[in-house]
Amino acid sequence: MPRTAGHPRPAAHLHTLRSGLRAYGLIAAMWMRSTMTYRASFAMTALANLAATSFDFVVILLMFAHVDTLAGYGLPEIALLYGSAGTAFGLADLAMGSMDRLGRRVRDGTLDTLLVRPAPVLAQVAADRFALRRLGRITQGLLVLGYALLALDIAWTPLKAAVVPMMLLSGAAIFAAVFVAGAAFQFVAQDAAEVQNSLTYGGNTLLQYPPTVFAKDLVRGVTFVVPLAFVNWLPALYVLGRPYPLDLPRWLAFTPPLVAAACCALAGAAWRAGLRTYRSTGS
Amino acid sequence: MRLYAVVAAGGFRRYATYRVATAAGVFTNTVFGFIMAYAYIALWDERPQLGGYDLSQAVTFVWLGQALLMTCAMMGGGFEDELIERIRTGDIAIDLYRPADLQLWWLAGDLGRAAFHLLGRGVVPLLLGALAFDLALPASPLPWLAFLTAVLLGVVVSFALRYLAALSAFWLMDGAGVLQVTWLAGLFFSGMLLPLTLFPGALGELARLLPWSSLLQIPADVLLGKRTGWGLVHAYAFQLGWAAALLAAGRLLQSAATRRVVVQGG
Numbered sequence: 001m002p003r004t005a006g007h008p009r010p011a012a013h014l015h016t017l018r019s020g021l022r023a024y025g026l027i028a029a030m031w032m033r034s035t036m037t038y039r040a041s042f043a044m045t046a047l048a049n050l051a052a053t054s055f056d057f058v059v060i061l062l063m064f065a066h067v068d069t070l071a072g073y074g075l076p077e078i079a080l081l082y083g084s085a086g087t088a089f090g091l092a093d094l095a096m097g098s099m100d101r102l103g104r105r106v107r108d109g110t111l112d113t114l115l116v117r118p119a120p121v122l123a124q125v126a127a128d129r130f131a132l133r134r135l136g137r138i139t140q141g142l143l144v145l146g147y148a149l150l151a152l153d154i155a156w157t158p159l160k161a162a163v164v165p166m167m168l169l170s171g172a173a174i175f176a177a178v179f180v181a182g183a184a185f186q187f188v189a190q191d192a193a194e195v196q197n198s199l200t201y202g203g204n205t206l207l208q209y210p211p212t213v214f215a216k217d218l219v220r221g222v223t224f225v226v227p228l229a230f231v232n233w234l235p236a237l238y239v240l241g242r243p244y245p246l247d248l249p250r251w252l253a254f255t256p257p258l259v260a261a262a263c264c265a266l267a268g269a270a271w272r273a274g275l276r277t278y279r280s281t282g283s
Numbered sequence: 284m285r286l287y288a289v290v291a292a293g294g295f296r297r298y299a300t301y302r303v304a305t306a307a308g309v310f311t312n313t314v315f316g317f318i319m320a321y322a323y324i325a326l327w328d329e330r331p332q333l334g335g336y337d338l339s340q341a342v343t344f345v346w347l348g349q350a351l352l353m354t355c356a357m358m359g360g361g362f363e364d365e366l367i368e369r370i371r372t373g374d375i376a377i378d379l380y381r382p383a384d385l386q387l388w389w390l391a392g393d394l395g396r397a398a399f400h401l402l403g404r405g406v407v408p409l410l411l412g413a414l415a416f417d418l419a420l421p422a423s424p425l426p427w428l429a430f431l432t433a434v435l436l437g438v439v440v441s442f443a444l445r446y447l448a449a450l451s452a453f454w455l456m457d458g459a460g461v462l463q464v465t466w467l468a469g470l471f472f473s474g475m476l477l478p479l480t481l482f483p484g485a486l487g488e489l490a491r492l493l494p495w496s497s498l499l500q501i502p503a504d505v506l507l508g509k510r511t512g513w514g515l516v517h518a519y520a521f522q523l524g525w526a527a528a529l530l531a532a533g534r535l536l537q538s539a540a541t542r543r544v545v546v547q548g549g
Contacts, residue, residue: 070326192303
Protein backbone atom coordinates (compact mmCIF):
# COMPACT_ATOMS: atom_id res chain seq x y z
CA MET A 1 0.00 0.00 0.00
CA PRO A 2 1.48 3.37 -0.99
CA ARG A 3 2.01 5.80 1.83
CA THR A 4 -0.11 8.94 1.84
CA ALA A 5 2.26 11.85 1.63
CA GLY A 6 0.50 13.84 4.34
CA HIS A 7 0.53 11.38 7.25
CA PRO A 8 3.40 8.96 7.08
CA ARG A 9 4.29 8.99 10.76
CA PRO A 10 1.04 7.90 12.44
CA ALA A 11 0.82 4.98 10.04
CA ALA A 12 4.42 4.04 10.78
CA HIS A 13 3.74 4.25 14.52
CA LEU A 14 0.67 2.09 14.14
CA HIS A 15 2.70 -0.44 12.21
CA THR A 16 5.39 -0.55 14.92
CA LEU A 17 2.73 -0.92 17.59
CA ARG A 18 1.03 -3.75 15.73
CA SER A 19 4.24 -5.66 15.06
CA GLY A 20 5.29 -5.07 18.66
CA LEU A 21 2.09 -6.55 20.01
CA ARG A 22 2.38 -9.47 17.61
CA ALA A 23 5.96 -10.19 18.66
CA TYR A 24 4.97 -9.86 22.29
CA GLY A 25 2.15 -12.36 21.84
CA LEU A 26 4.33 -14.90 20.06
CA ILE A 27 7.15 -14.73 22.60
CA ALA A 28 4.74 -14.84 25.54
CA ALA A 29 3.02 -17.91 24.06
CA MET A 30 6.38 -19.61 23.64
CA TRP A 31 7.31 -19.00 27.28
CA MET A 32 3.92 -20.27 28.43
CA ARG A 33 4.49 -23.52 26.56
CA SER A 34 7.97 -23.82 28.05
CA THR A 35 6.68 -23.22 31.59
CA MET A 36 4.10 -25.95 31.14
CA THR A 37 6.85 -28.51 30.54
CA TYR A 38 7.39 -28.71 34.30
CA ARG A 39 3.79 -28.67 35.42
CA ALA A 40 4.43 -29.52 39.07
CA SER A 41 6.94 -26.71 39.31
CA PHE A 42 4.55 -24.31 37.58
CA ALA A 43 1.76 -25.17 39.99
CA MET A 44 4.09 -24.62 42.91
CA THR A 45 5.45 -21.30 41.66
CA ALA A 46 1.95 -20.03 40.82
CA LEU A 47 0.73 -20.97 44.29
CA ALA A 48 3.87 -19.52 45.85
CA ASN A 49 3.25 -16.31 43.90
CA LEU A 50 -0.29 -16.13 45.21
CA ALA A 51 0.90 -16.88 48.75
CA ALA A 52 3.81 -14.45 48.57
CA THR A 53 1.59 -11.58 47.56
CA SER A 54 -0.98 -12.64 50.16
CA PHE A 55 1.65 -12.27 52.87
CA ASP A 56 1.49 -8.49 52.57
CA PHE A 57 -2.20 -8.66 53.35
CA VAL A 58 -1.69 -11.20 56.12
CA VAL A 59 0.64 -8.64 57.71
CA ILE A 60 -2.10 -6.03 57.53
CA LEU A 61 -4.59 -8.52 59.01
CA LEU A 62 -2.13 -9.32 61.80
CA MET A 63 -1.78 -5.58 62.44
CA PHE A 64 -5.56 -5.23 62.63
CA ALA A 65 -5.67 -8.10 65.12
CA HIS A 66 -4.12 -5.58 67.50
CA VAL A 67 -5.75 -2.28 66.44
CA ASP A 68 -9.07 -1.01 65.02
CA THR A 69 -7.64 1.74 62.86
CA LEU A 70 -4.25 2.47 61.35
CA ALA A 71 -3.44 6.15 60.90
CA GLY A 72 -7.19 6.83 61.00
CA TYR A 73 -8.19 4.21 58.43
CA GLY A 74 -10.20 1.05 59.07
CA LEU A 75 -9.47 -2.38 57.60
CA PRO A 76 -11.94 -2.21 54.66
CA GLU A 77 -10.56 1.19 53.64
CA ILE A 78 -7.00 -0.08 53.71
CA ALA A 79 -8.18 -3.16 51.81
CA LEU A 80 -9.45 -0.86 49.04
CA LEU A 81 -6.03 0.80 48.81
CA TYR A 82 -4.30 -2.57 49.01
CA GLY A 83 -6.50 -4.27 46.42
CA SER A 84 -6.30 -1.43 43.92
CA ALA A 85 -2.52 -1.06 44.22
CA GLY A 86 -2.03 -4.82 44.08
CA THR A 87 -4.23 -5.33 41.03
CA ALA A 88 -2.73 -2.40 39.11
CA PHE A 89 0.78 -3.53 39.96
CA GLY A 90 -0.08 -7.14 39.14
CA LEU A 91 -1.29 -6.17 35.66
CA ALA A 92 1.87 -4.17 34.99
CA ASP A 93 4.01 -6.98 36.42
CA LEU A 94 2.36 -9.57 34.19
CA ALA A 95 2.90 -7.47 31.07
CA MET A 96 6.23 -5.81 31.87
CA GLY A 97 7.71 -7.65 34.87
CA SER A 98 10.62 -9.00 32.84
CA MET A 99 11.97 -5.55 32.09
CA ASP A 100 14.28 -5.71 35.09
CA ARG A 101 16.34 -8.34 33.28
CA LEU A 102 17.51 -5.76 30.79
CA GLY A 103 20.65 -4.91 32.78
CA ARG A 104 21.73 -8.53 32.71
CA ARG A 105 21.16 -8.66 28.95
CA VAL A 106 23.29 -5.55 28.46
CA ARG A 107 26.03 -7.07 30.63
CA ASP A 108 26.20 -10.46 29.00
CA GLY A 109 25.64 -9.18 25.48
CA THR A 110 22.47 -11.16 24.75
CA LEU A 111 20.66 -7.91 23.97
CA ASP A 112 22.47 -7.99 20.61
CA THR A 113 20.42 -11.02 19.62
CA LEU A 114 17.25 -9.03 20.15
CA LEU A 115 18.52 -6.07 18.14
CA VAL A 116 18.95 -8.08 14.95
CA ARG A 117 15.51 -9.65 15.09
CA PRO A 118 12.81 -7.97 13.01
CA ALA A 119 10.63 -7.03 15.97
CA PRO A 120 10.61 -4.05 18.34
CA VAL A 121 13.19 -4.53 21.10
CA LEU A 122 10.84 -3.27 23.82
CA ALA A 123 8.28 -5.97 22.98
CA GLN A 124 10.98 -8.65 22.97
CA VAL A 125 12.43 -7.59 26.33
CA ALA A 126 9.00 -7.22 27.94
CA ALA A 127 7.81 -10.64 26.77
CA ASP A 128 11.05 -12.37 27.66
CA ARG A 129 10.39 -15.11 30.25
CA PHE A 130 6.72 -14.16 30.26
CA ALA A 131 5.46 -15.68 33.49
CA LEU A 132 1.86 -16.76 33.73
CA ARG A 133 2.39 -17.45 37.43
CA ARG A 134 2.13 -13.67 37.90
CA LEU A 135 -1.63 -14.10 37.53
CA GLY A 136 -1.38 -15.05 41.21
CA ARG A 137 -0.72 -11.44 42.15
CA ILE A 138 -3.66 -10.12 40.10
CA THR A 139 -5.97 -12.77 41.55
CA GLN A 140 -4.95 -11.86 45.06
CA GLY A 141 -5.33 -8.12 44.44
CA LEU A 142 -8.81 -8.61 42.97
CA LEU A 143 -9.89 -10.79 45.90
CA VAL A 144 -8.90 -8.13 48.43
CA LEU A 145 -10.49 -5.44 46.27
CA GLY A 146 -13.69 -7.49 46.14
CA TYR A 147 -13.69 -7.84 49.91
CA ALA A 148 -13.16 -4.08 50.28
CA LEU A 149 -16.05 -3.20 47.94
CA LEU A 150 -18.37 -5.58 49.83
CA ALA A 151 -17.30 -4.45 53.28
CA LEU A 152 -17.28 -0.71 52.63
CA ASP A 153 -20.38 1.37 53.09
CA ILE A 154 -20.13 3.71 50.12
CA ALA A 155 -22.86 5.92 48.66
CA TRP A 156 -22.18 4.88 45.07
CA THR A 157 -22.65 7.36 42.25
CA PRO A 158 -22.03 6.52 38.58
CA LEU A 159 -18.92 8.68 38.78
CA LYS A 160 -17.54 6.80 41.78
CA ALA A 161 -18.29 3.46 40.13
CA ALA A 162 -16.46 4.54 37.00
CA VAL A 163 -13.42 5.63 39.00
CA VAL A 164 -12.70 2.06 40.18
CA PRO A 165 -11.91 0.35 36.83
CA MET A 166 -10.28 3.58 35.59
CA MET A 167 -8.00 3.49 38.63
CA LEU A 168 -6.89 -0.10 37.97
CA LEU A 169 -6.10 0.44 34.28
CA SER A 170 -4.41 3.82 34.68
CA GLY A 171 -2.53 2.52 37.68
CA ALA A 172 -1.27 -0.45 35.66
CA ALA A 173 -0.12 1.93 32.91
CA ILE A 174 1.72 4.14 35.42
CA PHE A 175 3.47 1.11 36.91
CA ALA A 176 4.27 -0.16 33.40
CA ALA A 177 5.85 3.22 32.61
CA VAL A 178 7.99 2.89 35.75
CA PHE A 179 9.09 -0.57 34.59
CA VAL A 180 10.11 0.80 31.16
CA ALA A 181 11.81 3.89 32.59
CA GLY A 182 13.67 1.67 35.05
CA ALA A 183 14.84 -0.54 32.21
CA ALA A 184 15.98 2.54 30.26
CA PHE A 185 18.01 3.54 33.31
CA GLN A 186 19.72 0.14 33.18
CA PHE A 187 21.26 0.98 29.83
CA VAL A 188 23.38 3.39 31.89
CA ALA A 189 23.69 1.56 35.22
CA GLN A 190 23.82 -2.04 34.11
CA ASP A 191 23.42 -3.87 37.38
CA ALA A 192 21.07 -1.50 39.18
CA ALA A 193 17.90 -3.55 38.70
CA GLU A 194 17.14 -3.11 42.40
CA VAL A 195 16.62 0.62 42.01
CA GLN A 196 13.77 -0.22 39.67
CA ASN A 197 12.44 -2.79 42.15
CA SER A 198 12.34 -0.22 44.91
CA LEU A 199 10.08 1.96 42.77
CA THR A 200 7.84 -0.85 41.52
CA TYR A 201 7.61 -3.31 44.43
CA GLY A 202 8.34 -0.54 46.92
CA GLY A 203 5.74 1.71 45.32
CA ASN A 204 3.20 -1.10 45.51
CA THR A 205 3.93 -1.61 49.22
CA LEU A 206 3.74 2.12 49.87
CA LEU A 207 0.36 2.50 48.15
CA GLN A 208 -1.12 -0.31 50.25
CA TYR A 209 -1.11 2.05 53.22
CA PRO A 210 -3.00 5.35 53.46
CA PRO A 211 -0.98 8.54 52.85
CA THR A 212 -1.58 9.60 56.47
CA VAL A 213 0.94 6.93 57.50
CA PHE A 214 3.83 8.66 55.78
CA ALA A 215 5.80 11.84 56.28
CA LYS A 216 4.72 14.81 54.12
CA ASP A 217 7.95 14.89 52.12
CA LEU A 218 7.57 11.26 51.15
CA VAL A 219 3.99 11.91 50.01
CA ARG A 220 5.17 14.95 48.02
CA GLY A 221 7.82 12.79 46.36
CA VAL A 222 5.36 10.13 45.19
CA THR A 223 2.89 12.76 44.00
CA PHE A 224 5.04 15.22 42.10
CA VAL A 225 8.30 13.36 41.31
CA VAL A 226 7.23 9.76 40.62
CA PRO A 227 3.45 10.18 40.36
CA LEU A 228 2.54 6.96 42.17
CA ALA A 229 -0.15 8.77 44.17
CA PHE A 230 -2.24 8.78 40.97
CA VAL A 231 -2.21 4.96 40.86
CA ASN A 232 -4.69 4.65 43.71
CA TRP A 233 -4.39 7.20 46.52
CA LEU A 234 -6.14 10.09 44.78
CA PRO A 235 -8.91 8.11 43.01
CA ALA A 236 -9.48 5.76 45.98
CA LEU A 237 -9.68 8.60 48.50
CA TYR A 238 -12.29 10.20 46.25
CA VAL A 239 -14.33 6.98 46.34
CA LEU A 240 -13.93 6.82 50.11
CA GLY A 241 -14.76 10.51 50.53
CA ARG A 242 -11.57 11.00 52.52
CA PRO A 243 -9.49 14.18 52.71
CA TYR A 244 -6.62 14.36 50.23
CA PRO A 245 -2.99 14.50 51.22
CA LEU A 246 -1.26 17.90 50.83
CA ASP A 247 -4.71 19.54 50.42
CA LEU A 248 -4.75 18.69 46.73
CA PRO A 249 -7.89 19.58 44.71
CA ARG A 250 -10.46 16.79 44.46
CA TRP A 251 -10.79 16.83 40.67
CA LEU A 252 -7.34 15.22 40.56
CA ALA A 253 -9.20 11.93 41.15
CA PHE A 254 -10.10 11.93 37.45
CA THR A 255 -6.66 12.71 36.08
CA PRO A 256 -4.93 9.28 36.35
CA PRO A 257 -5.51 8.44 32.65
CA LEU A 258 -3.79 11.69 31.66
CA VAL A 259 -0.96 11.12 34.12
CA ALA A 260 -0.60 7.55 32.84
CA ALA A 261 -0.43 8.74 29.22
CA ALA A 262 2.20 11.34 30.12
CA CYS A 263 4.21 8.74 32.07
CA CYS A 264 4.10 6.28 29.17
CA ALA A 265 5.22 8.97 26.72
CA LEU A 266 8.11 9.97 28.99
CA ALA A 267 9.10 6.35 29.60
CA GLY A 268 8.97 5.65 25.86
CA ALA A 269 11.25 8.62 25.19
CA ALA A 270 13.63 7.44 27.93
CA TRP A 271 13.64 3.95 26.44
CA ARG A 272 14.50 5.20 22.94
CA ALA A 273 17.25 7.45 24.37
CA GLY A 274 18.63 4.49 26.34
CA LEU A 275 18.56 2.21 23.33
CA ARG A 276 20.47 4.82 21.28
CA THR A 277 23.25 4.97 23.88
CA TYR A 278 23.59 1.18 23.89
CA ARG A 279 27.02 -0.08 22.96
CA SER A 280 27.42 -3.81 22.71
CA THR A 281 29.91 -5.52 25.01
CA GLY A 282 31.26 -7.14 21.88
CA SER A 283 31.43 -10.54 23.53
CA MET B 284 40.47 -25.85 56.79
CA ARG B 285 42.68 -23.58 54.69
CA LEU B 286 40.80 -24.63 51.59
CA TYR B 287 37.44 -23.58 53.07
CA ALA B 288 38.89 -20.24 54.19
CA VAL B 289 39.94 -19.62 50.60
CA VAL B 290 36.47 -20.59 49.36
CA ALA B 291 34.89 -18.23 51.89
CA ALA B 292 37.19 -15.39 50.83
CA GLY B 293 36.22 -16.15 47.25
CA GLY B 294 32.55 -15.92 48.16
CA PHE B 295 33.18 -12.53 49.76
CA ARG B 296 35.18 -11.17 46.80
CA ARG B 297 32.69 -12.45 44.29
CA TYR B 298 29.87 -10.33 45.66
CA ALA B 299 32.22 -7.41 46.35
CA THR B 300 32.72 -7.15 42.58
CA TYR B 301 29.18 -5.91 42.02
CA ARG B 302 29.55 -2.38 43.35
CA VAL B 303 26.69 -0.78 41.44
CA ALA B 304 24.39 -3.67 42.33
CA THR B 305 25.35 -3.29 45.99
CA ALA B 306 24.64 0.45 45.90
CA ALA B 307 21.30 -0.23 44.21
CA GLY B 308 20.54 -2.85 46.87
CA VAL B 309 21.33 -0.40 49.66
CA PHE B 310 18.93 2.05 48.00
CA THR B 311 16.18 -0.59 47.91
CA ASN B 312 16.73 -1.66 51.52
CA THR B 313 16.55 1.99 52.57
CA VAL B 314 13.33 2.65 50.62
CA PHE B 315 11.65 -0.40 52.15
CA GLY B 316 13.05 0.52 55.56
CA PHE B 317 11.33 3.90 55.35
CA ILE B 318 7.99 2.47 54.19
CA MET B 319 7.96 -0.24 56.87
CA ALA B 320 9.16 2.12 59.60
CA TYR B 321 6.28 4.54 58.94
CA ALA B 322 3.77 1.67 58.94
CA TYR B 323 5.17 0.43 62.26
CA ILE B 324 5.03 3.96 63.71
CA ALA B 325 1.33 4.15 62.79
CA LEU B 326 0.78 0.77 64.46
CA TRP B 327 2.72 1.54 67.63
CA ASP B 328 1.01 4.94 67.87
CA GLU B 329 -2.23 3.06 68.43
CA ARG B 330 -0.74 0.40 70.68
CA PRO B 331 2.47 1.39 72.47
CA GLN B 332 4.39 -1.60 73.87
CA LEU B 333 2.83 -3.91 71.27
CA GLY B 334 4.55 -7.31 71.23
CA GLY B 335 6.80 -6.23 74.09
CA TYR B 336 8.59 -3.56 72.05
CA ASP B 337 8.41 0.18 72.53
CA LEU B 338 8.21 2.44 69.47
CA SER B 339 11.92 2.94 69.05
CA GLN B 340 12.61 -0.80 69.48
CA ALA B 341 9.95 -1.58 66.88
CA VAL B 342 11.51 0.80 64.36
CA THR B 343 14.93 -0.67 65.15
CA PHE B 344 13.47 -4.09 64.36
CA VAL B 345 12.48 -2.82 60.89
CA TRP B 346 15.96 -1.56 60.09
CA LEU B 347 17.63 -4.71 61.46
CA GLY B 348 15.37 -6.66 59.12
CA GLN B 349 16.56 -4.61 56.15
CA ALA B 350 20.17 -4.99 57.29
CA LEU B 351 19.92 -8.77 57.62
CA LEU B 352 17.65 -9.48 54.64
CA MET B 353 20.52 -10.33 52.31
CA THR B 354 22.94 -11.53 55.01
CA CYS B 355 20.58 -14.28 56.17
CA ALA B 356 19.18 -14.62 52.62
CA MET B 357 15.58 -14.45 53.84
CA MET B 358 14.44 -14.16 50.22
CA GLY B 359 17.23 -16.29 48.79
CA GLY B 360 19.90 -14.72 46.64
CA GLY B 361 22.67 -17.05 47.69
CA PHE B 362 24.25 -20.13 46.21
CA GLU B 363 21.09 -22.15 45.73
CA ASP B 364 20.29 -21.14 42.16
CA GLU B 365 23.79 -22.06 41.12
CA LEU B 366 23.76 -25.41 42.93
CA ILE B 367 20.44 -26.29 41.31
CA GLU B 368 21.80 -25.33 37.91
CA ARG B 369 24.84 -27.56 38.48
CA ILE B 370 22.59 -30.45 39.48
CA ARG B 371 20.38 -29.90 36.44
CA THR B 372 23.23 -29.70 33.95
CA GLY B 373 25.22 -32.51 35.55
CA ASP B 374 28.18 -30.30 36.46
CA ILE B 375 27.61 -31.54 40.01
CA ALA B 376 29.58 -34.64 38.98
CA ILE B 377 32.72 -32.49 38.80
CA ASP B 378 32.03 -31.10 42.28
CA LEU B 379 31.66 -34.61 43.67
CA TYR B 380 35.00 -35.54 42.18
CA ARG B 381 36.79 -32.72 44.02
CA PRO B 382 38.79 -33.62 47.15
CA ALA B 383 36.53 -31.39 49.26
CA ASP B 384 33.35 -31.93 51.16
CA LEU B 385 30.42 -30.75 49.03
CA GLN B 386 28.35 -29.33 51.91
CA LEU B 387 31.29 -27.59 53.63
CA TRP B 388 32.42 -26.17 50.28
CA TRP B 389 29.08 -24.47 49.67
CA LEU B 390 28.79 -23.46 53.32
CA ALA B 391 32.17 -21.72 53.21
CA GLY B 392 31.21 -19.83 50.07
CA ASP B 393 27.88 -18.82 51.61
CA LEU B 394 29.56 -17.55 54.79
CA GLY B 395 31.79 -15.36 52.62
CA ARG B 396 28.72 -14.07 50.79
CA ALA B 397 26.94 -13.36 54.06
CA ALA B 398 29.95 -11.48 55.44
CA PHE B 399 30.01 -9.27 52.38
CA HIS B 400 26.28 -8.59 52.50
CA LEU B 401 26.46 -7.72 56.20
CA LEU B 402 29.07 -5.05 55.45
CA GLY B 403 27.89 -4.04 51.98
CA ARG B 404 24.15 -4.05 52.42
CA GLY B 405 23.67 -4.10 56.18
CA VAL B 406 25.70 -1.27 57.67
CA VAL B 407 24.62 1.63 55.45
CA PRO B 408 20.81 1.10 55.67
CA LEU B 409 21.12 0.75 59.45
CA LEU B 410 23.13 3.98 59.63
CA LEU B 411 20.64 5.82 57.42
CA GLY B 412 17.80 4.45 59.53
CA ALA B 413 19.56 5.66 62.67
CA LEU B 414 19.90 9.13 61.11
CA ALA B 415 16.22 9.40 60.19
CA PHE B 416 14.65 7.66 63.20
CA ASP B 417 15.30 7.27 66.90
CA LEU B 418 16.71 3.74 67.03
CA ALA B 419 17.28 1.70 70.18
CA LEU B 420 20.86 0.66 69.38
CA PRO B 421 23.18 -0.34 72.24
CA ALA B 422 26.14 1.91 72.98
CA SER B 423 28.45 -0.74 74.46
CA PRO B 424 30.29 -3.32 72.32
CA LEU B 425 29.14 -6.42 74.21
CA PRO B 426 25.52 -6.55 72.89
CA TRP B 427 26.89 -6.02 69.38
CA LEU B 428 29.24 -8.97 69.81
CA ALA B 429 26.38 -11.12 71.09
CA PHE B 430 24.30 -9.95 68.11
CA LEU B 431 27.00 -10.84 65.56
CA THR B 432 27.28 -14.33 67.07
CA ALA B 433 23.52 -14.78 66.71
CA VAL B 434 23.74 -13.53 63.11
CA LEU B 435 26.51 -16.03 62.31
CA LEU B 436 24.40 -18.88 63.70
CA GLY B 437 21.42 -17.53 61.78
CA VAL B 438 23.39 -17.62 58.53
CA VAL B 439 24.35 -21.27 59.15
CA VAL B 440 20.70 -22.20 59.79
CA SER B 441 19.68 -20.29 56.66
CA PHE B 442 22.35 -22.09 54.65
CA ALA B 443 21.29 -25.49 55.93
CA LEU B 444 17.67 -24.80 54.94
CA ARG B 445 18.55 -23.60 51.45
CA TYR B 446 20.94 -26.51 50.95
CA LEU B 447 18.15 -28.96 51.70
CA ALA B 448 15.88 -27.14 49.26
CA ALA B 449 18.50 -27.09 46.52
CA LEU B 450 19.18 -30.82 46.87
CA SER B 451 15.55 -31.47 45.95
CA ALA B 452 16.64 -30.71 42.39
CA PHE B 453 18.19 -34.19 42.26
CA TRP B 454 14.65 -35.53 42.24
CA LEU B 455 12.64 -32.68 40.70
CA MET B 456 15.22 -31.38 38.17
CA ASP B 457 13.61 -27.95 38.36
CA GLY B 458 14.05 -26.65 41.88
CA ALA B 459 12.47 -23.23 41.37
CA GLY B 460 9.19 -24.18 43.05
CA VAL B 461 10.80 -25.67 46.15
CA LEU B 462 13.12 -22.67 46.46
CA GLN B 463 10.24 -20.27 46.26
CA VAL B 464 8.35 -22.10 48.98
CA THR B 465 11.51 -22.05 51.13
CA TRP B 466 11.98 -18.32 50.61
CA LEU B 467 8.34 -17.66 51.48
CA ALA B 468 8.68 -19.59 54.71
CA GLY B 469 11.84 -17.62 55.41
CA LEU B 470 10.11 -14.33 54.80
CA PHE B 471 7.11 -15.18 56.92
CA PHE B 472 8.63 -17.08 59.84
CA SER B 473 11.85 -15.09 60.28
CA GLY B 474 10.03 -12.01 61.57
CA MET B 475 10.83 -10.06 58.42
CA LEU B 476 7.18 -9.17 57.83
CA LEU B 477 6.24 -8.55 61.44
CA PRO B 478 7.98 -9.45 64.73
CA LEU B 479 6.99 -12.99 65.67
CA THR B 480 5.80 -11.75 69.08
CA LEU B 481 2.88 -10.11 67.23
CA PHE B 482 1.72 -13.40 65.73
CA PRO B 483 -1.37 -14.57 67.62
CA GLY B 484 -1.65 -17.67 69.81
CA ALA B 485 -0.57 -21.02 68.43
CA LEU B 486 0.74 -19.51 65.18
CA GLY B 487 3.07 -17.32 67.21
CA GLU B 488 4.27 -20.23 69.34
CA LEU B 489 4.87 -22.35 66.26
CA ALA B 490 6.70 -19.51 64.48
CA ARG B 491 9.02 -19.04 67.42
CA LEU B 492 9.88 -22.77 67.44
CA LEU B 493 10.64 -23.07 63.72
CA PRO B 494 14.24 -22.72 62.48
CA TRP B 495 13.51 -19.46 60.62
CA SER B 496 13.21 -17.50 63.86
CA SER B 497 17.02 -17.86 64.02
CA LEU B 498 17.35 -15.61 60.98
CA LEU B 499 16.00 -12.31 62.29
CA GLN B 500 13.82 -12.63 65.40
CA ILE B 501 16.60 -14.01 67.61
CA PRO B 502 19.43 -11.74 66.41
CA ALA B 503 17.14 -8.69 66.73
CA ASP B 504 16.03 -9.69 70.25
CA VAL B 505 19.67 -10.21 71.23
CA LEU B 506 20.60 -6.71 70.03
CA LEU B 507 17.54 -5.14 71.66
CA GLY B 508 18.57 -6.67 74.99
CA LYS B 509 15.59 -9.03 75.22
CA ARG B 510 17.90 -12.01 75.51
CA THR B 511 20.59 -11.76 78.15
CA GLY B 512 22.19 -14.18 80.62
CA TRP B 513 20.50 -17.57 80.46
CA GLY B 514 18.11 -16.23 77.88
CA LEU B 515 21.05 -15.60 75.59
CA VAL B 516 22.47 -19.08 76.21
CA HIS B 517 19.04 -20.52 75.46
CA ALA B 518 18.85 -18.52 72.20
CA TYR B 519 22.26 -19.76 71.06
CA ALA B 520 21.39 -23.34 72.00
CA PHE B 521 18.19 -23.06 69.95
CA GLN B 522 20.10 -21.81 66.91
CA LEU B 523 22.89 -24.38 67.32
CA GLY B 524 20.35 -27.18 67.69
CA TRP B 525 18.58 -26.28 64.47
CA ALA B 526 21.87 -25.75 62.63
CA ALA B 527 23.14 -29.19 63.66
CA ALA B 528 19.87 -30.96 62.89
CA LEU B 529 19.45 -29.32 59.48
CA LEU B 530 23.08 -29.79 58.45
CA ALA B 531 22.81 -33.46 59.39
CA ALA B 532 19.62 -33.79 57.37
CA GLY B 533 21.40 -32.15 54.41
CA ARG B 534 24.20 -34.66 54.73
CA LEU B 535 21.78 -37.59 54.70
CA LEU B 536 19.91 -36.25 51.71
CA GLN B 537 23.18 -35.54 49.93
CA SER B 538 24.42 -39.09 50.28
CA ALA B 539 21.07 -40.41 49.12
CA ALA B 540 21.17 -38.04 46.15
CA THR B 541 24.74 -38.75 45.06
CA ARG B 542 23.95 -42.44 44.85
CA ARG B 543 21.47 -41.42 42.17
CA VAL B 544 23.96 -39.48 40.08
CA VAL B 545 24.45 -40.98 36.67
CA VAL B 546 27.17 -39.20 34.76
CA GLN B 547 26.28 -38.84 31.13
CA GLY B 548 29.35 -39.07 28.98
CA GLY B 549 30.28 -36.35 26.57
